[in-house]
Amino acid sequence: GDSVTQMEGPVTLSEEAFLTINCTYTATGYPSLFWYVQYPGEGLQLLLKATKADDKGSNKGFEATYRKETTSFHLEKGSVQVSDSAVYFCALSDAFTGRRALTFGSGTRLQVQP
Amino acid sequence: EPEVTQTPSHQVTQMGQEVILRCVPISNHLYFYWYRQILGQKVEFLVSFYNNEISEKSEIFDDQFSVERPDGSNFTLKIRSTKLEDSAMYFCASSQKDEQFFGPGTRLTVL
Numbered sequence: 001g002d003s004v005t006q007m008e009g010p011v012t013l014s015e016e017a018f019l020t021i022n023c024t025y026t027a028t029g030y031p032s033l034f035w036y037v038q039y040p041g042e043g044l045q046l047l048l049k050a051t052k053a054d055d056k057g058s059n060k061g062f063e064a065t066y067r068k069e070t071t072s073f074h075l076e077k078g079s080v081q082v083s084d085s086a087v088y089f090c091a092l093s094d095a096f097t098g099r100r101a102l103t104f105g106s107g108t109r110l111q112v113q114p
Numbered sequence: 115e116p117e118v119t120q121t122p123s124h125q126v127t128q129m130g131q132e133v134i135l136r137c138v139p140i141s142n143h144l145y146f147y148w149y150r151q152i153l154g155q156k157v158e159f160l161v162s163f164y165n166n167e168i169s170e171k172s173e174i175f176d177d178q179f180s181v182e183r184p185d186g187s188n189f190t191l192k193i194r195s196t197k198l199e200d201s202a203m204y205f206c207a208s209s210q211k212d213e214q215f216f217g218p219g220t221r222l223t224v225l
Contacts, residue, residue: 034213043216043218100169100212101162102207
């Protein structure tokens with residue numbers, strides 16, 4: 001079945017540091033890929049998405065590129081802020097196989113220190 | 115901006131009791147979903163609903179669970195005879211196509 005693997009957290013960075021959170025996936029078809037963010041005490045918010053190979057999703061300074069050859073969708077940000085502290089979830093859906101349900105990774109907690 | 119809403123925000127119940135979690139999806143969305151997140155664990159898919167019927171469900175979604183869209187706006191998840199391990203955050207989501215919008219969640223505590 002489909003699966004998503006994320007790097008273990010927590011990731012602790014100083015403000016203005018460069019961020020990478022690794023995500024790789026296994027899917028039967030041709031999935032759409034997503035990054036969701038969960039701030040403390042809140043629900044899931046879509047951060048960015050990509051629906052086909054070599055697409056780059058971007059939002060709020062975060063970027064991720066859909067790499068079919070390496071089955072990866074790593075999240076990056078050039079300069080993190082304290083307000084970016086949250087849990088980040090990589091996810092996929094595989095509408096090609098008729099499956100719209102999202103399969104999530106285990107989440108990576110990011111802590112940004114001033 | 116339209117958003118998914120959920121009520122209640124926190125529900126406490128005794129083991130063996132029935133609970134109903136409520137969601138109001140975004141009005142022009144066609145697909146509706148329930149997910150759950152046990153504390154400290156990943157978000158898990160439970161069920162999706164389209165055209166007034168279940169379109170997908172996971173192995174978690176057994177006979178203890180049911181979903182309903184009783185009117186044009188609400189989408190409910192019923193858990194019969196709750197167990198301690200049902201304690202989790204339950205998220206509702208809705209979508210038009212592949213982008214799912216999540217509600218803030220209902221925290222269910224089973225004592």
